[in-house]
Amino acid sequence: MIELSDSQRAQYFQRSYTSVDGLWFMKVEEKYDFDTALDLDRNVWKVLPKIQARTLIKLGNLGRGLETLREALETKLDLEGYKFSIEKGNGKREFTIYVTECPWNNLMKSSQRKHLAEKVGETICTEEYPVWASEFGEHIDFSLEGMLCGGAQCCIMKFVETI
Secondary structure (H helix, E strand, C coil): CCCCCHHHHHHHHHHHHHHHHHHHHHHHHHHCCHHHHHHHHHHHHHHHHHHHHHHHHHHCCCCCCHHHHHHHHHHHHHHCCCEEEEEECCCCCEEEEEEEECHHHHHHHHCCCHHHHHHHHHHHHHHHHHHHHHHHCCCEEEEEEECHHHCCCCEEEEEEECC
16 A cells, blocks of 8 residues: 555545546536536535535534634635635624635636636536535625636635624
8 A cells, every 4th residue: 555644645635526526527518518517517516515514514513603614614725725815804794715826717727628717616606605604604695706717816705794
């Protein structure tokens, strides 16, 4: 057996995770068409964030609320290889994530599919992150105020607790 460090194991699983997502999408697209593949992918991203959030809640022994959502998303983005910063808003009822490098956008560029990136990003991110918010509280709203794949300098994702 090959002895791998924890970092190498994580790299292996991250590479597998991103590859299977892209391969699945492209195979569905080949058999049907881009819009069908994107619609099916959107449905996957209605469920996967629930699994991810619940896993981090269990592993981190987290409760619910805006602060734990911030911690979980910080962990998720770090594990998935994003470059980002997080700013708390005026008071404790909001935070904003600024993504300056997105591994999914990078994959779209490197696979010569940049022309599709904005449509994919808009569809998937607007599906994924509200699910994350709902796992931490029913009164947390999400808005996407900028997208790298849409030509912005960064993705701007805002989470606001409404009660």
